[in-house]
Every structure is written in structure tokens, then in C-alpha cells.
Amino acid sequence: EVQLLESGGGLEQPGGSLRLSCAASGFTFSNSVMNWVRQGPGKGLEWVATISPGGDSTYYADSVKGRFTISRDNPKNTLYLEMSNLRAEDTAVYYCAKRQLDYLDYWGQGTLVTVSS
Amino acid sequence: QAGLTQPPSVSKGLRQTATLTCTGNSNNVGNQGAAWLQQHQGHPPKLLSYRNNNRPSGISERLSASRSGNTASLTITGLQPEDEADYYCSAWDRSLSAWVFGGGTKLTVL
Numbered sequence: 001e002v003q004l005l006e007s008g009g010g011l012e013q014p015g016g017s018l019r020l021s022c023a024a025s026g027f028t029f030s031n032s033v034m035n036w037v038r039q040g041p042g043k044g045l046e047w048v049a050t051i052s053p054g055g056d057s058t059y060y061a062d063s064v065k066g067r068f069t070i071s072r073d074n075p076k077n078t079l080y081l082e083m084s085n086l087r088a089e090d091t092a093v094y095y096c097a098k099r100q101l102d103y104l105d106y107w108g109q110g111t112l113v114t115v116s117s
Numbered sequence: 118q119a120g121l122t123q124p125p126s127v128s129k130g131l132r133q134t135a136t137l138t139c140t141g142n143s144n145n146v147g148n149q150g151a152a153w154l155q156q157h158q159g160h161p162p163k164l165l166s167y168r169n170n171n172r173p174s175g176i177s178e179r180l181s182a183s184r185s186g187n188t189a190s191l192t193i194t195g196l197q198p199e200d201e202a203d204y205y206c207s208a209w210d211r212s213l214s215a216w217v218f219g220g221g222t223k224l225t226v227l
Contacts, residue, residue: 013177035216045162047216059214084145095161102209103152103167104216110161
């Protein structure tokens with residue numbers, strides 16, 4: 001059974017930093033393209049970042065480019081999202097999602113990030 | 118990044134049929150179609166359909182998807198109370214190298 005478990009969310013002040021983790025199991029993590037998608041309160045889904053299986057290629061939404069860094073540790077089956085210079089508009093539930101071909105087939109339960117003073 | 122276009126809300130009666138639409142362009146929906154996700158309040162998204170009309174195991178046969186040009190559609194027949202949820206379409210945009218999502222359609226079952 002595929003499982004994705006996010007952690008690391010919490011309350012942070014504007015300008016602060018947070019590191020999210022996503023522990024994966026039930027599939028070959030090292031062969032999978034992984035993604036972060038977020039959902040602001042009462043809003044729709046917004047893609048944040050994508051990383052290739054080996055970690056050599058990364059892609060970012062314009063809204064987070066230069067502030068967020070996606071990475072992975074394949075031996076630990078873990079995906080990360082380093083977030084810095086946080087803004088109020090980064091407040092959201094952050095989901096990690098696994099890519100299968102050209103669609104996202106499994107999603108984690110999400111972790112809530114709140115940016116507020 | 119530009120998103121896909123979905124109507125904000127659709128309301129239908131119990132046991133009726135609802136068709137949800139999603140419009141993109143030739144770089145996303147028109148390229149390899151769209152996937153559809155269902156989200157109940159307080160829960161993560163769940164994949165319903167991919168590559169236009171493939172359903173993951175366990176997804177009801179009352180759901181079917183299709184695509185015509187740059188517009189994808191999800192049809193749900195015999196609406197049940199549990200179908201009341203938010204529905205999102207998604208696609209990989211080859212020109213943006215980014216996932217794009219629709220704004221979501223809130224389906225209400227009357």
C-alpha cells in the first residue's frame with residue numbers, strides 16, 4: 001500500500017523558515033518523480049515544486065522560486081521542502097504527491113503551514 | 118502559471134447526472150488529457166480518473182471521463198450524497214514544465 005506522510009508544518013513568522021518532510025512507503029521511491037502541492041485556506045490546489053527520481057532536475061512555481069528548495073533522500077525514502085523567507089500567502093496545507101506518467105496518483109494527508117506574526 | 122478553467126459550482130438532484138468541465142490549451146489538456154481529483158472537506162485529494170477515461174481500482178463505474186480538443190469532462194451518473202465534494206482537474210503543462218490545476222468545481226447533490 002502506497003503511503004505518503006508529511007510532517008514539519010507549524011506556525012512561523014513572516015520571513016522565517018520551515019522544513020517539510022514526506023516519508024514514503026509502498027512503492028519504489030527512487031524511481032518516482034515527486035511533487036509538493038499546496039492548498040490555501042478555502043482555496044484550490046496550487047503546484048509548488050517537482051523533483052526528478054535522482055534529484056538532478058527540479059522545477060518550481062514562480063510564486064516560490066528562489067525561496068523554496070525541493071530535495072530528496074532516496075535511501076531514506078524521504079522528500080523535503082525547505083521554505084525560507086516565508087510570506088503570509090504561503091499559509092496552506094502542503095501535500096506531497098507521487099507522479100505516475102502524466103498524472104498525480106497518490107497524495108499524502110498534508111501538513112499545515114501558517115505564516116503569521 | 119496559468120491554470121485550467123472549471124465552473125465554480127454545479128448542482129444536481131439525487132440520482133441525476135452531472136457533467137463537470139475543464140478547459141485548458143494544447144500544451145496541457147489538449148496534449149495528454151486531464152486527470153480528475155475528488156476532495157471531500159478536510160481530506161486530501163483522491164485520484165478518480167487519468168488519461169481521459171481510466172479509473173484507478175475501487176473508483177465507481179458511475180464515473181466516466183472524456184476529452185474533446187482542449188476540454189476535458191467528468192460525468193457522474195446516478196448521483197449519490199457521497200458524490201458531494203470538490204472536483205479538480207489537473208494536467209502537466211509541457212510548455213511551462215509545471216502542473217496546472219483547475220480552480221475546482223463544488224458539486225452539490227440536492
